[in-house]
Amino acid sequence: MxxxxxxxxxxxxxxxxxxxxxxxxxxxxxxxxxxxxxxxxxxxxxxxxxxxxxxxxxxxxxxxxxxxxxxxxxxxxHDPWEELVRLARPVMDALGADTGETVHLSVARGERVVQVAQVDSTFLLGTRDWTDVEVPAHCSALGKVLLAWGALELPEGDLERPTPSTLPDADAVRRDCEQARRRGWALTQDELEIGLTGIAVPVFGVRDDVVASLGISGPTPRLAQRADELGRRLLDRSAALSSLLRGPARPTTVGGTARTENEEVVA
Amino acid sequence: MxxxxxxxxxxxxxxxxxxxxxxxxxxxxxxxxxxxxxxxxxxxxxxxxxxxxxxxxxxxxxxxxxxxxxxxxxxxxHDPWEELVRLARPVMDALGADTGETVHLSVARGERVVQVAQVDSTFLLGTRDWTDVEVPAHCSALGKVLLAWGALELPEGDLERPTPSTLPDADAVRRDCEQARRRGWALTQDELEIGLTGIAVPVFGVRDDVVASLGISGPTPRLAQRADELGRRLLDRSAALSSLLRGPARPTTVGGTARTENEEVVA
DNA sequence: AACACGGTTCCACATCATGGAACCCCTGGG
DNA sequence: CCCAGGGGTTCCATGATGTGGAACCGTGTT
CATH class of the missing domain: 1.10.10.10 (Winged helix-like DNA-binding domain superfamily/Winged helix DNA-binding domain)
Incomplete structure (x- = not known):
């Protein structure tokens, strides 16, 4: 001070x-x-x-x-999403620096999941800019988070299957989401594109609702092994953003270490 | 100062x-x-x-x-609509005081028109609280404004006709909206409920888009005669709110007296 | 009536904000 | 290369301005 x-x-x-x-x-x-x-x-x-x-x-x-x-x-x-992006920028930059991978932030707009911000990979081989690319929710980790935490509903009818690894049906997706909730983070491996892996976690808003999902993606070989470590790292970073958005320390409802701090995210 | x-x-x-x-x-x-x-x-x-x-x-x-x-x-x-309501409050109160009639503020949320704020009539006979009452857009002045200025699309299919005075079809609605745009304000007389008249005007946002409609309603006998005067009064008041939202003086695109002032709305 | 609580007003003191001038850094022009 | 100029920061003597303790006020409580 x-x-x-x-x-x-x-x-x-x-x-x-x-x-x-x-x-x-x-x-x-x-x-x-x-x-x-x-x-x-x-x-x-x-x-x-x-x-x-x-x-x-x-x-x-x-x-x-x-x-x-x-x-x-x-x-x-001002659009709250626009502001969310500004607030998330430091967190995303930090994740980019941490991991070197491409970092994404997306929200549910109506029935769709849209990318609202991205930090590019520092590797030569990395996910390219996909802001505004439409991707089915059940094929991306970002989308799965929104599904799992109820910010998005699975559409009726058959699910698109871009790759053989894509989850085959609604039930499989639901089970996967279930697991994501327990674990805290969602994973997609080769389910959207062969060789592409994504990991994502929720960002909570004022009323403990999920307002966005934050994730990273990159080549499966680089990410798959350390998915667990990366998941935890994402959780840490997103917690900072969530607590900023949520404001005054609210006891976390999830069974775990009830966090109370509410520090400024930006350095 | x-x-x-x-x-x-x-x-x-x-x-x-x-x-x-x-x-x-x-x-x-x-x-x-x-x-x-x-x-x-x-x-x-x-x-x-x-x-x-x-x-x-x-x-x-x-x-x-x-x-x-x-x-x-x-x-x-914070939801921008919530904030719009707070900003509009003084304007609505002023209109309430001016006219004694019930004052409404509504926005297009998806396909629907929803009331987000209301100031009650001072008369014994007046429009009751209809916040959150669903009303077809083409039957209310508030809805017509949103239609006329393109914040809302007419739904496909046949239109509901709550009263004999309700506009019969899409074409009639379009013509009515046309007129509303020319005149600057929209009118419904007995079209939603016999004896109920509404008058509404648009509220413009940052990029000259219509973010809401502001209107008054009450018994036809009290409003119909002086619709013109009330329309102008609404225009005046909404201009204040619009210019507050629009920010730095932008020349009005509509052919008319290009306004340049940007005073604080609140007294 | 007495008291505690939440907030505003008063006032003498000296700390802090003030603004002119000097200074710095960058850019563009001769 | 040097000078002019715009945009901004730093310095510093000066006194206006912000400070905090105490007194005060209004309202609700015991």
Missing amino acids: SETATGTRALDRAADLVATVVHADEPMSFADLQDASGLAKSTTSRLLTALERSGLLERDPSGSYVAGRLFWLYAAR | SETATGTRALDRAADLVATVVHADEPMSFADLQDASGLAKSTTSRLLTALERSGLLERDPSGSYVAGRLFWLYAAR
């Missing part, structure tokens, strides 16, 4: 208050803010009133502080 | 900078901000650096300032 900052104490403190409120994403009382920031009562009061005046904060009917008009305005003008 | 504010000059100025950037919704250069705010170069620099550090602002690759992490985070967590 003791950065070499000078000549901006009031502003820094005020910005801290705003950040606290926005991160929490739930009404914060005067007292909450006061001791979250450790400021004197009078100072807190002065700053908060100024922030309210300027539209950065706002008081709800009960008198607690929430994000103000400026935030509404910004949010009303 | 000369409110009785004390002990918060730095903060006020900084908040002004943020507000400028957010309102503009396009990258603002240092120089832009400097003379938009009339601050000394050094002061501007200090404030901007502090704002950047705190995540309220951010520099794009070209060095211009845009809304920062905190805004992304907020936007990623």
Whole structure:
């Protein structure tokens, strides 16, 4: 915290208050803010009133502080997916650096799974840009995650089978999803394209719903052996993003180490 | 601007900078901000650096300032429609006060038109709460606006006809929409329910697309006579909301008085 | 009535923000 | 190559401005 900052104490403190409120994403009382920031009562009061005046904060009917008009305005003008991508960028970059493989982020838009961001492989042989390429959900790890966590429904009728390894029918897909849920990550090996392996994990939103899936893909020889390690690494990274999106520490419902931290993702 | 504010000059100025950037919704250069705010170069620099550090602002690759992490985070967590409602509230309240009639705001969600906010009539006889009531688009003024401005497609097949006054077929609806576009507002008289009249206008978003329709409804005897006056009043109010959403003054493409103002809607 | 709670106002003090000028870095032009 | 200029940061003396303790206010509680 003791950065070499000078000549901006009031502003820094005020910005801290705003950040606290926005991160929490739930009404914060005067007292909450006061001791979250450790400021004197009078100072807190002065700053908060100024922030309210300027539209950065706002008081709800009960008198607690929430994000103000400026935030509404910004949010009303911008697609949440677009913003998700911006937030995910650091995480994806980190994964790219970690693994060297191509990193994907996709969401369910209606019935379809669409890629919304990608970080390219550093290897010569790697998955090429497939943003906006339509791929059946049950053939890609990204899609399986969305299926497994209920962000997407399996379509009626027969499933497309791009390769012999593609899961043959709805039941097989359901079992595979089952396993993915237990394990925390989904896998596709040669199921979309021979030699292509993908691993993906869910990204959770505000109400513990799955808003996106985050994954990597590359040549089977490079990924298949260490699928387990890569899966765990993805889980770690996506947890950071999820907890950022979810806001104030909520106990994780999944049976496991209930995490409580809520650190800033960006370095 | 000369409110009785004390002990918060730095903060006020900084908040002004943020507000400028957010309102503009396009990258603002240092120089832009400097003379938009009339601050000394050094002061501007200090404030901007502090704002950047705190995540309220951010520099794009070209060095211009845009809304920062905190805004992304907020936007990623919140539905733009929810925020639209918050922004529209003052406008709707004003319309309620103006006319005394029930005021509606609706958007196209997929194929359907859904009410997202309502201000109730002050009269005893008025439209009741119909938030979440499904109504065919071609029977309500709100729906017609969405059809007319292309936010919604007419469904295939025969149209429902709740009353004898309901427009009989797709062609009639198209002609009616045509007229609505010319006039700027849409009208339904007894077409959804005998004795019920509605008037609605479009709300434009960032890229001149229609994001919602804003309208009023009430008993035909009270509204039918002064439809024209009410239509114009709606247009006025919705223009304020649209220009807020659209951001920096864009010349209106519609042949008419090109408006340039971009005032705050809220009183 | 007394008290605790949540918040605002007051005020003397000195810390912190201020803005002019100097400075730095890059780019383009002569 | 050097100079001019735009864009931005750093320095620093100055005093305006933000600070926090204490007093105050309003409201609900015992």
